[in-house]
Amino acid sequence: MDRYVCDLLLTMAGPESTPIRGGVVDVEDGAVAWSGPASEAPDGAGAALHHVDGLLMPGMIDAHCHTPMVLLRGAGEGLPVDRWLHEVMWPREARLVPDDVRIGMQVGGAELLGNGITTSVEMYFHGDAVAQGATDVGMRCVVTAPVIEEDQLSRFGTWEEQLDEMVATRDRWRDDDLVDVGLGPHAAYSVSDACLRRIAEIALDQDMLVHIHLAEEEWEDAAIRERAGLSAPEYLESIGLFDADVLAAHGVWVSETDIDILARNDVAVAHCPCSNTKHASGMAPVDELVNAGIRMAIATDGPASHHRLDLFEEMRMAIRLSRLHHRDAQHFPTTKALRMVTAEAADTIGRPDLGRLTAGCRADMVALSMSGPALQPVIEAEDDPIARIVWSGSPAAVSGVWVDGRQVVEDGQVSTIDIIGATEQMTETARRLAR
Ligand SMILES: [Zn+2]
Structure with missing residues (x-):
């Protein structure tokens, strides 16, 4: 002992x-x-x-991250989210091979550990490589490789192939103490109806966590309304996705009705205040979400979204935004913020044995x-x-x-990897992706 x-x-x-x-x-x-x-x-x-x-x-537990995006940190600075994704992120990500993701996860994972973060919930391509990079550096992670139907990213295969690969990844890592594997549909607007319905079936059948971006940007709502005549939460409930265990990132543009839907389906929300402010996406209604009894965490989002993987900074941003919004210096206690990166963050991924x-x-x-x-x-x-x-x-x-x-x-x-060597390798990879 x-x-x-x-x-x-x-x-x-x-x-x-x-x-x-x-x-x-x-x-x-x-x-x-x-x-x-x-x-x-x-x-x-x-x-x-x-x-x-x-x-x-x-x-600390980072409930929403894309850590290997350290490879893309700083790229597309200043662009709005839709242009940043289409013009900068996706063309580079289309070139990723598994070893790139592994080195990104090693170096980004070392950064997370050095920042006091021992678990991250990852949404990134080549899930096996994410798990390998995380275990190389000795951290715990929930791997949810994204399913995204986007022409620029077609080399990751059809959505059926991507889902098969995710289930296979879960089976490969089933006995590893540090790795859990879930399903990562990118967002309601970027994945088809058929795919989302299949993900709901697999999640329930295989008992896998679903990790999805939800209501990050105002324009997402119009995209789902055009498809289904519903808001994103209404739509995801209607197709049965919320019958599974779901962790939704952002939850910025949600109405009172949407919040009721999240609450009655016990959907957890990862609040990413620095990413949301940097991209001017909006401010999540944290009080309304918390008061509705929704499980909530404070998270960083990816290092390409806002550079830092620092939950100290996120806690401060979450409190500052909320206090300023309410014009109340006693609003959002510091203990609540620290719980949202420890015990309550663990609850968003169904792991009461973490964060305490x-x-x-x-x-x-x-x-x-x-x-x-x-x-x-x-x-x-x-x-x-x-x-x-x-x-x-x-x-x-x-x-x-x-x-x-x-x-x-x-x-x-x-102390687990040669950080200088790994960082040099990461820089070389980042240069190649940028070409
Ligand atoms: Zn994200």
Whole structure:
């Protein structure tokens, strides 16, 4: 058994998620065996003892990402989403081979880990290569290769072939502790009716998560209305897709009726505030979604969408937007934001064993050094550690990261791959794709 002793412990259990001063986490076989105040810890005789300077918290979960798009980071800067996709992203993505995706996932995965993110929900081409890249670097991921019916991307095969490949990928990775595989229809507007109906059948039959973009841009609504005379949520409910477990990214342009539909079908939503603001897509009605009882996470979206894979920044953006919108400085508590990248993010992917450091959960942990100038001073009587992390925390404070009990970041550096070599290889690949 390994025993981690820290100055501050955030288990993120329960809505209050009260910090524990002087905490202990016992880890055995990749899982948390016990956590709580050091004064109440069970006998630790024989345990390997590790002192963590600062704070220990659950690894963060990025509920919507396209990590291998680090290969395309910065391309098409300033274009609106539809031109950015058609003119820059899709022509380059049409050239992708599996090894490109694997190197992108390795380097992007190293970045995620270094930023305190231990799990990502991925929507990207060549799902096998995404899973390989993630496991190369030692992170956990939910792989959902996109199904998209777009002429420029025809080399990824017909939608039937893409769906067969996704189910085969799930079967290949079934016994891997770090990889889950779901289905990734790109969006209601970019996938045909027949394909979406088949995805609903497969998802229910094979018990696979469906991960889809939903109501990101205002024009999407008109596209679905033209096809079906319905809003995207109405349409997806009508064809049975919402009978499956669904994680929808964005949820910006949703009406009250749409929110009712998401709530009654228990569809989870990944809120991506930085991507939505950078692309001027709009602002998701977070309060209305939360108040309707919808499971919600805060996520980054892909690194080509807004450069950063930083959930500290996303938390701040989510709070700032919401407070400004309501003109209320007490709106959107910091604890809620931190829960939306840990415990509540885990709930959006049906993994209650993630995002919390309580007995029985997987030992995905992040150590934050609290001694940096940005996190000082600390006057104990008035200290609120969660507010400190949410407002002043950054990847620079991440000193150690563990996934399934294995340390993958030491002294702030990813220890599982040769990051310099991998980055050089990624740059070469990015140049080739840009040609
Ligand atoms: Zn996205």
